[in-house]
Every structure is written in C-alpha cells, then in structure tokens.
Amino acid sequence: MLLLQTRPLSRGALVAQNSPLLPWGLLAASDSSSASPVAWLMALLFSLILAIYTGPGILGSFSRVRLVGGDHRCEGRVELQQDDEWVTVCDDYWNMDSVAVLCRELGCGAARKTMSGTVYGPVTPKDQKVFIHSFRCNGIEESLSQCEREDAIGCSHVEDVGVVCERPESVRLADGPGRCQGRVEVKFQGEWSSVCQAGWSFAAAKVVCRQLGCGRATLTRRGCNKATQGQGAIWQRKASCSGQEVSLQDCLSEVWEHNCTHNEDVWVECEDPFALKLVGGRSHCEGRLEVLHKGEWGSVCDDGWGQDADRVVCRQLGCGQPLSPPVKVRRRFGPGVGRIWLDDVKCSGKEPSLEQCLHRSWGYHNCNHREDVAVVCEEQQSGLPDA
Numbered sequence: 001m002l003l004l005q006t007r008p009l010s011r012g013a014l015v016a017q018n019s020p021l022l023p024w025g026l027l028a029a030s031d032s033s034s035a036s037p038v039a040w041l042m043a044l045l046f047s048l049i050l051a052i053y054t055g056p057g058i059l060g061s062f063s064r065v066r067l068v069g070g071d072h073r074c075e076g077r078v079e080l081q082q083d084d085e086w087v088t089v090c091d092d093y094w095n096m097d098s099v100a101v102l103c104r105e106l107g108c109g110a111a112r113k114t115m116s117g118t119v120y121g122p123v124t125p126k127d128q129k130v131f132i133h134s135f136r137c138n139g140i141e142e143s144l145s146q147c148e149r150e151d152a153i154g155c156s157h158v159e160d161v162g163v164v165c166e167r168p169e170s171v172r173l174a175d176g177p178g179r180c181q182g183r184v185e186v187k188f189q190g191e192w193s194s195v196c197q198a199g200w201s202f203a204a205a206k207v208v209c210r211q212l213g214c215g216r217a218t219l220t221r222r223g224c225n226k227a228t229q230g231q232g233a234i235w236q237r238k239a240s241c242s243g244q245e246v247s248l249q250d251c252l253s254e255v256w257e258h259n260c261t262h263n264e265d266v267w268v269e270c271e272d273p274f275a276l277k278l279v280g281g282r283s284h285c286e287g288r289l290e291v292l293h294k295g296e297w298g299s300v301c302d303d304g305w306g307q308d309a310d311r312v313v314c315r316q317l318g319c320g321q322p323l324s325p326p327v328k329v330r331r332r333f334g335p336g337v338g339r340i341w342l343d344d345v346k347c348s349g350k351e352p353s354l355e356q357c358l359h360r361s362w363g364y365h366n367c368n369h370r371e372d373v374a375v376v377c378e379e380q381q382s383g384l385p386d387a
Contacts, residue, residue: 061082062080062081062082062087062131062145063081063082064080064081065078065079065080065081065102065105065106065143065144066079066081066086066106067079067106067162067163067165068086068120069120069121069122069162070120070162070164072167072249073106073108073167073249073250074103074106074108074109074164074165074166074167074249075162075163075164075165075167076117076120076162076163077117077118077120077124077160077161077162078102078117078160078161078162078163080131080144082129082131085128085129086128087128087129087130087131088117088124088128088129088130088131088157088160088161089117089130089131089134089135089160089161090130090131090134090152090155090159090160090161091114091116091117091134091155091159091160091161092134092150092152092155092159093134093135093136093150094114094134094135094161095114095137096111096113096114096139097137097138097139098114098135098137098139098144098147099111099112099113099114099163099164099165100137100139101137101139101140101141101142101143101144101146101147102144102163102165103163103165103166104142104143105142105143105144106165107237107249107253107254107255108165108166108167108249109165109166109167109188109189109190110165110166110189110190111163111164111165111166112163112164112165112166113163113164114161114162114163114164115162115163115164116160116161116162117157117160117161117162118157118158118160118162119162120162124157124160126157128157130152130155130156130157130159130160131152132151132152133149133150133151133152134149134150134151134152134155135147135148135149136148136149136150142255166189167249170186170187170211170247170248170249171184171185171186171187171208171211171212171247171248172185172187172192172212173185173208173212173268173270174192174228174230175224175227175228176228176267176269178272179212179214180209180212180214180215180269180270180271180272180273181268181269181270182228182267182268183224183228183229183230183265183266183267184200184205184208184265184266184267184268185230186235186237186248188235188236188237191232191233192232192233193230193232193233193234193235193236194229194230194232194233194234194235194262194265194266195234195235195265195266196234196235196258196260196264196265196266197221197222197223197260197264197265197266198258198260198264199237199238199239199256199258200220200239200266201220201240201241202217202220202243203241203242203243204220204239204241204243204248204251205217205219205220205266205268205270206241206243207241207243207245207246207247207248207250207251208248208268208270209268209270209271210245210246210247211246211247211248212270213273214270214271214272214273215270215271215272215273215274215293215355216270216271216355217268217269217270217271218269218270218271219267219268219269220266220267220268220269221266221267222264222266222267223263223264223265223267224262224265224267228265228267229262229263229265230262230265231262234258234260234261234262234265236255236256236257236258237253237254237255237256238253238254238256239251239252239253240252240253240254271293271294272292272293272294272295273292274291274292274293274353274354274355275291275292276289276290276291276292276313276316276317276354277289277290277297277317278290278313278317278374278375279333280332280333280334280374281333281376283379284317284319285314285317285319285320285376285377285378285379286333286374286375286376286377287333287374287375288333288334288335288336288372288373288374289313289372289373289374289375290336291341291342291354293339293341293362293363294362296338296339297338297339298336298338298339298340298341298342299335299336299338299339299340299341299369299372299373300340300341300342300343300345300372300373301340301342301343301344301365301366301367301371301372301373302367302371302372302373303343303344303365303366303367303371304343304344304345304346305345305373306346306347307322307324307349308347308348308349309345309346309347309349309354309357309373310322310324310375310377311347311349312347312349312351312352312353312354312357313354313375313377314375314377314378315352316352316353316354317377319377319378319379320377320378320379321377321378322375322376322377322378323376323377323378324376325376329376330374330376331374333374335369335370335372336369336372337369339363340363340365340367340368340369340372341362341363342359342360342362342365343359343360343364343365343366343367344358344359344360345357345358345359345373346358346359
C-alpha cells in the first residue's frame with residue numbers, strides 16, 4: 001500500500017514525500033503496480049486538490065504592493081493587488097524582516113516598525129478579502145514575492161498588518177551656485193547618491209524643483225564637469241514621474257540595474273523661488289507690485305491685468321480682498337526702476353500664486369514703467385504688523 005507522508009511547502013501546500021510531481025501536480029507512485037486501488041484513488045484525489053491550489057492561475061499570486069492610510073507613501077496598511085482587487089495581509093509570521101523587504105520593494109528608507117493595520121483609515125470594507133498566505137521573510141529578499149509563505153488560516157481584518165518605513169529625505173541639488181541648481185542627489189537609507197541620466201526625465205526635474213521650493217525647472221542635462229561630479233554611490237532606482245507630483249518619493253520607482261558612471265550624473269537647474277511684494281505704500285498690503293526673478297526684483301506691466309490678478313496677489317501676501325482704487329490712487333506709489341519682468345498676466349483668481357497665472361515669458365514686454373501694476377488690498381483681519 002502506498003504510504004503518504006506529508007510535509008508543508010512554502011506556499012502552504014502539501015505533497016507526498018519522495019513522490020515526484022508531474023506537470024499538473026499529479027502524484028506518481030514509485031511502484032504503482034504494488035498500490036491498492038483505494039490508495040491510488042486517494043493519491044489521485046489528493047493531487048487534484050493540490051492542482052487547484054498550485055496550478056496555473058494560482059490564488060496566491062499578486063502583482064503590486066501598496067501602503068494605505070499613512071501620512072506618506074512609506075507608511076500604512078499593507079495591501080496587495082490580486083487581479084482587479086486589493087487584499088490585506090494577515091500578521092501571522094510577520095516581523096521586522098518582512099518590513100525590511102517591503103520597505104525595500106517600495107523604494108522607501110529603512111524599516112521602522114510593524115503595527116496593526118487597523119490604525120490606518122479608511123476602515124477596511126467588510127467584503128475586502130485577506131490574502132490567502134502569510135509571509136516568512138528572512139530580510140534579504142528584494143520583494144515580498146520572493147519570501148516563503150504559509151497558509152493564512154482564520155485571519156480577519158483585526159489581524160491586518162501595517163508598517164512604517166523611513167520616508168527618505170529625499171533630494172538635494174549639490175555643488176551648484178545655489179540651492180536651486182546642481183547635481184541631483186537622493187538620500188536613500190542614510191546615504192546620498194547621485195542619479196544617472198539614463199533613468200531620468202525632464203518631468204522628474206520639474207518634481208525636484210517643486211519639492212525644493214524653487215521655481216520652475218529650466219534645464220536638466222547629462223553629465224557634470226569634473227569639479228561637480230559625484231564621488232559616492234549612484235542611485236539604484238529609476239523614477240517614473242508625470243511632472244505633477246509633490247515630491248520625488250510620490251513618483252513610481254523601480255529597482256534598476258545599470259552600469260552608469262559619474263560622467264552621467266544628472267544636473268538640474270530651477271528658477272529661483274518665486275516671491276512678490278508691494279512697495280511704496282503704507283503697509284505690505286498696498287503698493288507697486290514687484291516680483292523676484294533670478295535674484296533681481298522687477299515690476300509688472302498692467303497690460304491684461306485685472307481684478308482676478310489683484311485677488312491672487314492679495315491672497316498670496318496674506319492680505320484681505322482687493323479694493324480696486326482709482327488710477328489716481330495707484331499712481332501715488334510711483335514708477336519702478338530697472339527690470340520689467342512680467343507682461344500680459346492673466347489669472348482666473350483661484351491660483352495660489354501669481355507664478356501660476358498665464359503670462360509672456362520672463363523679461364518679454366512692450367511696456368515702460370508708467371504702466372507698472374499697483375495693488376491695494378484690505379488689511380489682513382488677523383492684524384499682521386505693517387511691513
């Protein structure tokens with residue numbers, strides 16, 4: 001009689017010891033002629049059950065991992081994408097080795113802690129499923145899919161797992177003339193690394209400029225001169241950005257094998273941070289409008305200017321509503337000198353910054369200083385001191 005001794009596989013399945021598996025999971029006895037019909041039927045039934053759980057289209061496959069409900073993308077409840085739905089993960093066997101693997105897979109920083117996924121909102125829907133396997137990781141795998149697994153038996157959403165990874169501080173521009181120009185460096189697990197141009201885009205440069213609080217991206221180029229080349233590690237990830245993200249960490253990223261050298265370090269140049277002020281008035285809420293560009297203050301031409309633009313300026317300065325005084329009052333602030341930076345400015349009134357309004361390119365105009373814009377706003381209700 002064929003004796004079936006069983007042992008658990010990493011996927012939680014059972015196989016007969018010393019019995020080779022055929023392609024579809026069928027068990028082959030070493031000497032089928034000596035087996036009784038009952039034993040053979042038992043083996044066949046067992047192998048069919050095995051095929052259901054381990055054959056093509058296995059229930060335990062997943063395509064993506066994410067963290068939900070945290071303060072940033074590197075913290076939250078663990079969820080896996082399985083076909084067209086997201087499932088949670090049971091905390092059986094979950095430990096800091098598992099957290100380390102997940103943080104690595106998501107391109108986050110060091111593993112900080114593991115905690116209950118129930119602390120992260122929104123509340124898990126009752127009909128959301130729990131993944132059928134728990135993970136046994138040793139901490140050196142590149143992704144959860146490489147970890148061993150055990151059946152997740154009887155798990156409910158009370159046992160959903162959550163994790164906290166370090167949010168990488170993320171990015172700086174090094175060795176440039178100012179903080180808004182330089183070699184792109186990303187801080188990953190405590191180490192600053194330069195970035196290879198082969199995995200870079202202008203959309204990523206726009207995100208870096210925004211994250212650093214600089215103006216718009218004007219240049220990204222491959223290669224730095226000898227004096228500005230990096231000396232340390234080169235980032236082992238590739239960022240795929242749309243250009244709309246708030247930070248580089250919000251872009252999709254993946255582990256990327258490359259053979260880059262520091263001759264291919266990325267260099268990015270952003271405009272200086274946008275700033276504006278009203279000068280010549282009795283407070284910071286009235287006066288001739290000046291904007292800062294390339295380290296130099298300049299005026300704005302009134303061609304195309306309207307109350308919606310006034311509203312944006314008043315809001316940006318923390319003042320009240322625009323007052324729209326007569327031209328005679330506006331002229332008392334006097335003409336500017338030097339640069340006229342903006343012309344044909346058109347705002348909807350909803351922009352958080354004048355920089356986001358449409359305008360001709362910086363420095364292009366057909367105006368003189370008799371056309372400089374002046375703005376008068378109500379004083380801020382909270383009573384900020386006069387400038």
